[in-house]
Amino acid sequence: MNSGKITIHDISKALNIDSSTVSRALNDSPRVSEKTKERILAKASELGYQRNSLASNLRTNKTYTIGVVVPRLSRNFFSNVISGIEETAYEKGYSVIICQSLESLEREKKIMATLFSNRVDGILISTSMQTESLDHLRPYLNHGGSIVFYDRPRYFEGCTSISINDYKASFKATEHLIQNGCKRIVHFAGPQLVDLYKNRKQGYLDALQKYNIQFDASLIIESKLSEADGIASTKRALELGNIDGIYSSNDTAAIGAIKHLKMEGINIPNDIAVVGFNNDPISSVIEPSLTTINQPDFDMGKMASHMLISQIEDKTKVKDSQVLDIDLIIRASSLKF
Amino acid sequence: MNSGKITIHDISKALNIDSSTVSRALNDSPRVSEKTKERILAKASELGYQRNSLASNLRTNKTYTIGVVVPRLSRNFFSNVISGIEETAYEKGYSVIICQSLESLEREKKIMATLFSNRVDGILISTSMQTESLDHLRPYLNHGGSIVFYDRPRYFEGCTSISINDYKASFKATEHLIQNGCKRIVHFAGPQLVDLYKNRKQGYLDALQKYNIQFDASLIIESKLSEADGIASTKRALELGNIDGIYSSNDTAAIGAIKHLKMEGINIPNDIAVVGFNNDPISSVIEPSLTTINQPDFDMGKMASHMLISQIEDKTKVKDSQVLDIDLIIRASSLKF
DNA sequence: ACAAAAAATACAATCGATTGTATTTTTGAA
DNA sequence: TTCAAAAATACAATCGATTGTATTTTTTGT
Numbered sequence A, B: 001m002n003s004g005k006i007t008i009h010d011i012s013k014a015l016n017i018d019s020s021t022v023s024r025a026l027n028d029s030p031r032v033s034e035k036t037k038e039r040i041l042a043k044a045s046e047l048g049y050q051r052n053s054l055a056s057n058l059r060t061n062k063t064y065t066i067g068v069v070v071p072r073l074s075r076n077f078f079s080n081v082i083s084g085i086e087e088t089a090y091e092k093g094y095s096v097i098i099c100q101s102l103e104s105l106e107r108e109k110k111i112m113a114t115l116f117s118n119r120v121d122g123i124l125i126s127t128s129m130q131t132e133s134l135d136h137l138r139p140y141l142n143h144g145g146s147i148v149f150y151d152r153p154r155y156f157e158g159c160t161s162i163s164i165n166d167y168k169a170s171f172k173a174t175e176h177l178i179q180n181g182c183k184r185i186v187h188f189a190g191p192q193l194v195d196l197y198k199n200r201k202q203g204y205l206d207a208l209q210k211y212n213i214q215f216d217a218s219l220i221i222e223s224k225l226s227e228a229d230g231i232a233s234t235k236r237a238l239e240l241g242n243i244d245g246i247y248s249s250n251d252t253a254a255i256g257a258i259k260h261l262k263m264e265g266i267n268i269p270n271d272i273a274v275v276g277f278n279n280d281p282i283s284s285v286i287e288p289s290l291t292t293i294n295q296p297d298f299d300m301g302k303m304a305s306h307m308l309i310s311q312i313e314d315k316t317k318v319k320d321s322q323v324l325d326i327d328l329i330i331r332a333s334s335l336k337f
Numbered sequence C: 001a002c003a004a005a006a007a008a009t010a011c012a013a014t015c016g017a018t019t020g021t022a023t024t025t026t027t028g029a030a
Numbered sequence D: 001t002t003c004a005a006a007a008a009t010a011c012a013a014t015c016g017a018t019t020g021t022a023t024t025t026t027t028t029g030t
Helices: A008-015 A019-026 A034-047 A053-060 A076-091 A105-117 A135-142 A166-179 A195-210 A227-240 A251-263 A297-313 B008-015 B019-026 B034-047 B053-060 B076-091 B105-117 B135-142 B166-179 B195-210 B227-240 B251-263 B297-313
Strands: A065-070 A095-100 A122-125 A146-150 A160-164 A185-189 A220-222 A245-248 A273-275 A292-294 A322-324 A327-329 B065-070 B095-100 B122-125 B146-150 B160-164 B185-189 B220-222 B245-248 B273-275 B292-294 B322-324 B327-329
Touching: A008 A019, A008 A034, A019 A034, A053 B053, A065 A076, A065 A105, A065 A297, A076 A095, A076 A297, A076 B095, A095 A105, A095 B076, A105 A135, A122 A297, A135 A146, A146 A297, A160 A166, A160 A297, A166 A185, A166 A195, A166 A245, A166 A273, A166 A292, A166 A327, A185 A195, A185 A227, A185 A251, A220 A227, A227 A245, A227 A251, A245 A251, A251 A273, A297 A322, B008 B019, B008 B034, B019 B034, B065 B076, B065 B105, B065 B297, B076 B095, B076 B297, B095 B105, B105 B135, B122 B297, B135 B146, B146 B297, B160 B166, B160 B297, B166 B185, B166 B195, B166 B245, B166 B273, B166 B292, B166 B327, B185 B195, B185 B227, B185 B251, B220 B227, B227 B245, B227 B251, B245 B251, B251 B273, B297 B322
Parallel strands: A065 A095, A065 A122, A095 B095, A122 A146, A146 A160, A160 A322, A185 A220, A185 A245, A245 A273, B065 B095, B065 B122, B122 B146, B146 B160, B160 B322, B185 B220, B185 B245, B245 B273
Antiparallel strands: A292 A327, B292 B327
């Protein structure tokens, strides 16, 4: 029936009322009498009118949309962050555009251009592992956009970040292993150009120092922390000899470690205790269940969204960067008898 | 420095060239000489010009954007589908807006309105579990939009679907249990108003029939298939007595079953074999590892995106609905000795 | 060197909604 | 009844880019 794109002008003509009045009525302006408002609203729904946001946003120079750049949707952590972001955003009347960079700088650049060109009001970004320079964010900022970094904090021209206290979490995890009797703890480190992995390494180092455990550089094994990397790193660790603990910078690699240790007939945790990071769903399913760090993913999303929106709505009220605390979830993989 | 929103008119003024020529140059039209094109492109990048898609899309009535409605991002299956969708979309020059309904009809309606109002060129949707009537899709279709259903097929006014052959998959899974000696197989069914779960149940039933296994209605336990549901259903199943197999409509509930069976000291698979559906990452981590159905998630996304875009670009070429075949991944949880 | 054809550029309307200003209508007090 | 104030509505410009048409400039053939 109504096969077309209905505009305010169609309503305007049908009722012989000026389109400016129609527009005001649809926006519930006090400048239109109740009687005409009713007529207009009735006609609008009769015709199946749906506002054209393109036109509206163009005119008002406001989209009520925020862009979210995420490295990978398939990671449980990120999908929970996104749910948090959406919760707050919808509450405040904003839509969310989600884009995944797949850890590629190339794609991240394209995404930034698209979001800019679509004039989103603000951007939440967790930069890709390849991203060093942040030059590609500059045009959007110059144009007056707001950016908040989440999960992977960056220092950049008046932008703020929200992240977890990786250092402290890492310290706690390592301390936990030490307190459970570990003396030679291997650390699976992530790519060191990512700050977050650098901090995790530092937390490990400082915990060792606090408990006067002699530092051995060969105990730090760096990789990209895939499950396969976890297995490979575990093999290398076993060659070192006398290992009694593994602290991995993520759960995925820790899972690899557990699988390999089990295959080798090594008892977890009594021979070697294992601690991961992230509290992925698998961590509670694997046997033995994995001690790990739980990050407040959903809350981080909510707060990130909150910070960004208050920045969008009042540039002067830029809040400080936030660092969230974490929980150590103690499970079977680290409790020696 | 360049703190503003640069428009084609700024370039136009700076070079004393009409804005229409600037526009054509930026779109690489043959109507502009190479020389001026160069001058314009140079000035554009000097000023940090970035096209305003709102204006452009408004004028051309085309957004090169597709909307994706997904029940839940955190499900591995869906995040893989989305990656597939994005792959094809980006290849063909389309952006993707992802929205999650969280299985709520209310949210789904809002999302449809937003996508419509943003004039996306097409929509890929997997309807929420609450969604029965599809009336809320009608305004968008009337306006000329294209919709393709993925994963959860629906029959609706000339729209097409892409889904997996749940019936066949289910038949295969049940058959596999039977061939491994199961005679009294419990089926964890999902909400029966979702077609897909209906089909899974039917596949189970027909497999039983083929092998002349007497049907017992009490063996079908319906739930929402969360892990807790899986545990509860398993308890109920055990009360029935003489159970030797469980075929669950998803992995999550199957995991619940395995956990509970292990707690009860029941041997898997020898006492009771278990088969799931989805091939979630946990299914390979749990012990015993879970036999399950692997769905071509990424490919489904690619094909869905492909179908939608060809429909957008040529309405006359609406392809038929597609039904994809699946693999049964056989693991330890179903191989009796 | 000159008209006609071709190439390059300029003009102006348009997409749909918003909004400041102007005009008309209604209200109410004298 | 009359007129100023208030309320309701109409007019017209605008957001930034696109595009059909018109105009100017250049090229080409003779």
